[in-house]
Amino acid sequence: MSNSSFEITMPKVDLNYTSAKTPVHSDPNPEAKPLPKVTIDGKAYEFKPGDTIMQVAERYNLHEDIPRYCYHPGMPIAGTCRMCTVEVEKAPKLMTSCSTPAGDGMVVHTRSEKVLKSRNGVMDFLLANHPLDCPVCDKAGECELQDYTFEYGPQESNFKEEKRVFKEATTKKLSDKVTLNMNRCVHCERCVRFTDDVTKTNDLVMLNRGWHKELAATDEKVGLTNDYQGCLTDFCPVGALTFNDFRFEKRVWFLDKKPSLCDGCSKGCNIEVHHDKEIVQRYMPIYNEKVNGHWMCDEGRLSYHTYADADRIVSPLVHDQASGRLASTNWETASQVVNAKVKSATKTLVVLGTDATTEEGMLVKGAFANRAEVKYHSGFGDNKALDHLLRQSDKTPNTNGLKAIGLSPLAPTDINGNDLVIVIRQGRARLPKVEGQDVILVGVYSREEIETLKTSNVRVHAVLPSLATIEKDGSFTNCDGHTQSFTAAVTHRGKSLAMPRILAALVGEKR
Amino acid sequence: MGTINVSRKYTLAQKIYLYYIIKGMLINLKRFFRGLFLQENWTIQYPEQRREYSQRFRGAHFISVDKNKTENCTACFLCETVCPAECIHIIAEERPEDENTYGVWKEKKPASFDIDLLRCCFCGFCEEACPKDAIKLSRDYEMSVATRDEAIFDLNHLKREVKGRG
Ligand code: SF4
Ligand code: SF4
Ligand code: SF4
Ligand code: SF4
Ligand code: FES
Numbered sequence: 314m315s316n317s318s319f320e321i322t323m324p325k326v327d328l329n330y331t332s333a334k335t336p337v338h339s340d341p342n343p344e345a346k347p348l349p350k351v352t353i354d355g356k357a358y359e360f361k362p363g364d365t366i367m368q369v370a371e372r373y374n375l376h377e378d379i380p381r382y383c384y385h386p387g388m389p390i391a392g393t394c395r396m397c398t399v400e401v402e403k404a405p406k407l408m409t410s411c412s413t414p415a416g417d418g419m420v421v422h423t424r425s426e427k428v429l430k431s432r433n434g435v436m437d438f439l440l441a442n443h444p445l446d447c448p449v450c451d452k453a454g455e456c457e458l459q460d461y462t463f464e465y466g467p468q469e470s471n472f473k474e475e476k477r478v479f480k481e482a483t484t485k486k487l488s489d490k491v492t493l494n495m496n497r498c499v500h501c502e503r504c505v506r507f508t509d510d511v512t513k514t515n516d517l518v519m520l521n522r523g524w525h526k527e528l529a530a531t532d533e534k535v536g537l538t539n540d541y542q543g544c545l546t547d548f549c550p551v552g553a554l555t556f557n558d559f560r561f562e563k564r565v566w567f568l569d570k571k572p573s574l575c576d577g578c579s580k581g582c583n584i585e586v587h588h589d590k591e592i593v594q595r596y597m598p599i600y601n602e603k604v605n606g607h608w609m610c611d612e613g614r615l616s617y618h619t620y621a622d623a624d625r626i627v628s629p630l631v632h633d634q635a636s637g638r639l640a641s642t643n644w645e646t647a648s649q650v651v652n653a654k655v656k657s658a659t660k661t662l663v664v665l666g667t668d669a670t671t672e673e674g675m676l677v678k679g680a681f682a683n684r685a686e687v688k689y690h691s692g693f694g695d696n697k698a699l700d701h702l703l704r705q706s707d708k709t710p711n712t713n714g715l716k717a718i719g720l721s722p723l724a725p726t727d728i729n730g731n732d733l734v735i736v737i738r739q740g741r742a743r744l745p746k747v748e749g750q751d752v753i754l755v756g757v758y759s760r761e762e763i764e765t766l767k768t769s770n771v772r773v774h775a776v777l778p779s780l781a782t783i784e785k786d787g788s789f790t791n792c793d794g795h796t797q798s799f800t801a802a803v804t805h806r807g808k809s810l811a812m813p814r815i816l817a818a819l820v821g822e823k824r
Numbered sequence: 825m826g827t828i829n830v831s832r833k834y835t836l837a838q839k840i841y842l843y844y845i846i847k848g849m850l851i852n853l854k855r856f857f858r859g860l861f862l863q864e865n866w867t868i869q870y871p872e873q874r875r876e877y878s879q880r881f882r883g884a885h886f887i888s889v890d891k892n893k894t895e896n897c898t899a900c901f902l903c904e905t906v907c908p909a910e911c912i913h914i915i916a917e918e919r920p921e922d923e924n925t926y927g928v929w930k931e932k933k934p935a936s937f938d939i940d941l942l943r944c945c946f947c948g949f950c951e952e953a954c955p956k957d958a959i960k961l962s963r964d965y966e967m968s969v970a971t972r973d974e975a976i977f978d979l980n981h982l983k984r985e986v987k988g989r990g
Binding site for chain 1: 898899900901902905916917918931932955956
């Protein structure tokens with residue numbers, strides 16, 4: 314289902330926490346100056362002047378050779394953890410690769426004896442006070458402290474002292490989304506730098522120094538206030554910050570990971586859907602330089618609940634004359650009922666929610682070409698950015714995509730004069746205000762929504778459930794005009810059908 | 825998969841067949857008379873009499889508890905991960921503050937903990953994986969039940985008192 318006039322780019326599948334891995338190439342123009350070269354572990358690599366040794370290594374996929382705690386490609390460099398040290402020939406001491414700019418002709422060793430000894434020492438200090446409660450810790454399995462301990466760490470601790478315990482901050486809710494366990498913190502301060510420099514909300518600080526150094530919300534009464542709190546728990550290298558929604562739900566090694574797009578707003582952040590046996594457990598952002606960088610907002614992160622809702626309608630419903638209620642039925646009956654309704658209607662309007670994929674938009678347009686008018690509707694008005702990062706006011710993912718295939722927006726007066734309104738909407742767009750017409754609902758609805766409609770006297774004739782974004786293939790065009798395609802991340806386990814088959818049922822054509 | 829025909833070489837005595845029948849009968853007769861006249865028993869009168877099993881026998885599971893009757897399990901899922909029969913099902917939750925006697929060590933607890941004994945193969949891997957010495961296999965080998973549901977041990981049943989091991 315692709316159209317050659319659209320530029321389709323697959324979301325880039327990339328490791329979390331690492332930046333773009335695109336090697337730089339020398340300008341083919343013979344007059345241009347050749348790029349400088351740095352030798353890492355015996356191989357020469359070209360780099361952009363200004364790159365640090367760490368960034369050069371990342372560009373060439375050598376990031377696994379250099380462990381790091383404080384460095385994060387999306388944040389300013391701090392150079393505090395000393396885990397990333399490398400040996401540079403002719404330098405008297407080990408250098409921190411995250412903060413040392415690469416120089417032409419530099420010779421770097423990432424795994425010399427001296428380096429490994431230093432990393433071992435750093436790990437020993439980090440573990441001196443670490444509770445090592447991995448069995449209880451949600452980070453276990455994707456924990457950088459665990460991984461680096463296996464790789465570099467000391468077999469046995471040199472410390473025999475009592476471990477430091479932060480009594481108050483053992484399980485402290487920093488907000489309703491994030492829980493802090495200060496005992497596990499390795500003081501990398503990624504979280505503090507994130508709130509200082511990325512969200513610019515300054516809602517985390519490190520109090521005191523040395524032994525007593527403790528993370529706290531700037532205003533203890535208010536707690537964390539930024540809209541990107543989930544990101545803190547993604548990049549916290551240990552289990553000090555955990556996301557309440559995912560906390561204790563699943564151990565991470567059970568999760569299958571598939572790339573997809575967040576449909577929580579018109580930004581279209583690239584995400585990884587983490588699921589176990591097709592049950593979605595969480596969303597995590599994937600790096601995409603052009604769209605979301607390394608981040609995603611909390612609203613989007615939690616938006617999977619719409620689709621994983623126990624009250625989501627996943628079987629076709631038709632209006633039962635006798636009882637006056639919507640009753641669950643099979644697709645054959647539902648198709649006959651809706652098809653008869655569509656045939657008998659004199660004037661039909663199709664309201665297509667802007668949470669439909671562009672492909673679905675084209676299908677709907679084609680299916681109703683001579684039968685009905687098709688209008689798109691988001692219910693959020695014109696889009697504007699809600700902050701300097703990602704969040705947009707249009708909470709539907711594909712307004713621009715539907716605009717691009719030539720559909721026009723729904724005007725308030727459009728609905729009058731029709732006797733049947735078909736509302737297609739997949740859980741994100743708002744429902745249009747319908748009064749007096751028969752309505753067929755197609756898409757993703759919750760039981761609550763249908764009940765609200767019934768109490769406001771909307772005559773719902775049938776509900777035909779369709780697939781959600783994470784369950785289907787398609788493409789969205791985001792607020793900046795980037796078209797991104799995606800494939801199904803999980804398999805739908807209810808009776809919902811894909812759009813082509815629902816349209817076939819509506820217009821009575823075999824497909 | 826094909827069929828493999830195996831042929832054996834039989835000795836004359838085996839071919840005649842009667843020789844081994846008589847030999848087997850004689851063993852039966854010998855045991856019968858020894859039981860009859862010398863009161864030698866070859867079986868035990870279960871359930872009045874019970875056989876002594878090895879100390880290392882692996883029977884029905886239990887979960888050890890501390891002195892407050894709080895289960896030692898922290899719902900780490902390691903037993904569920906290691907179980908080859910996939911018969912352990914855990915749902916975890918936050919442990920309330922007042923039950924948190926050891927501070928950080930017990931912040932998580934099982935909301936439910938089910939073991940399906942009908943699927944279990946009594947390998948004992950769960951016992952070995954457990955970092956808290958919580959799940960253990962007792963020496964109890966009497967696990968007959970009337971319905972399948974009863975064969976699913978829940979947390980309450982797992983926390984029962986088990987003598988002789990724990
Ligand atoms: S932060 Fe890592 S090392 Fe520490 S308890 Fe959690 S998983 Fe284990
Ligand atoms: S809470 Fe996590 S991210 Fe913040 S300083 Fe501690 S280890 Fe680093
Ligand atoms: S004994 Fe083996 S099969 Fe039975 S629950 Fe334990 S790990 Fe699973
Ligand atoms: S019984 Fe042991 S291994 Fe299983 S969840 Fe509890 S603590 Fe973990
Ligand atoms: S990553 Fe370089 S000092 Fe922390």
